[in-house]
Amino acid sequence: MAAATGGLVLTAVSPAAADGKVVCPPDGGGDCQVVVTVPGQPGGGHPGGDGTKPGARECVDTLQNVKVPCYLPDLGWWSPNCYYKAMVPQPPAGDPAWEGHKPGDGAVYDAYCPDEGRPVQWRATPPPGAGGGVDPAELAAEAVKRLPIDGPDIGVAPSPGTTGVVGMPVWLWNRTSPRTWGPALASASAGGVTVVATANVWKIQWDMGDGHTVTCGAGTPYKASYGAKESPTCGYRYTTTSAGGEGEVFWVTATATWDVHWAGGGQRGDLSTTRSSQVQLRIGEVQVLGQ
Known part of the structure; x- marks a missing residue:
């Protein structure tokens, strides 16, 4: 796929191609081409299986909806x-490129734009995300x-x-809302750039307080009509009592891993963050009385 409406063509090729190669006509006329790799769709699941994701920063040509290198030595940021x-x-x-400003008052940039050709621009501050300008990835961290x-x-x-009783089913669930399950949104702005972050819970890990953990989704709320049935989505059975523990209870900690997708300033990426809550459970044994 390629698009050209001026002096620069972004050409998407296979990953085997030389990413970021710039080819221009020797006489300075016509179009330049920037060869960029268009990655395939990422596989499912989460790296490491622990719910974490890298704070990936991607630069995107929003006109063609393809990823591009964030920096190219021949073209800049x-x-x-x-x-x-x-x-x-x-x-x-006095050069017209300064647009009436003095040297040192901002800077003059070569701008290589697929939709505008090759303009020269004066800017008071560096472009967003461009070598010292506003970094959308930093705004994303603030939005999180x-x-x-x-x-x-x-x-x-x-x-x-x-x-509760040793060996009997324990039901675990999250009372879902935007604050506890998502989607939740926040934004951060600086230098004319706005980044919006959207978060949803991916998983909840329950530390049961006895050295064991359970990983679930939202879980299923318990109803009295279920009696002694097991939870179909998120449950546990204790094998020991809570006697002897702090307060004679098990401290149960539920930790939600939130997947966060952010976009803004022509970039996008994914992060993860966690939030935790605690509750106390008292677990005893069935007492058998002699006849």
Whole structure:
């Protein structure tokens, strides 16, 4: 796939091609081509199986919806939807490229844009994400901090304040809401760039307080009509009592792993973050009385 509406063509090729190669006509006329790799769709699952994802930063040509290198030595930094590179040396004072400004007041950039050709631009500040400008990945980290998310709103049967029995089913679930399950949204802005982060829970890991863990989704809320049935989605059976533990209870910790997708400033990426909640469970043994 290729598109050209001026002086630059972004050509998508197989991963075996030389990523980022720039080819221009020797006479300086016509179109230049930037050869970029278009990765395949990522496989399912999560690297390492532990729910974490790299804080990946991707640069995207939003006109063609393909990934492009964030930096190319010949063209500079990608900032939607152009590559920008400060001219070296900068034009002399009085050059029209300064647009009436003085040298040192901002900088003049060569801009390589698929939809605009090869303009020269004066800018007061570096383009977003371009070698010292606003980095959308940093804004993404700030947006994650602002997400209105909490640890699971824990539901458990037997309920706290009562005493469960060794060997009997324990039901575990999350009372879902945007704050405890998603989707939850937050944004961060700087330098004219806005990044929006969207978070959803991927999994919940339950530390049962006895050295064992259970990994589930949202779980199934317990109803009295279920009696002593096992949970079909998220349950556990204790093999020991909570006697002797802190407060004579098991401290159960539910940790939600939130998958966060962010986009803005011509870039996108994925992060993960966690939130936890705790509840106490008292587990005893059935007492058999003699006749």
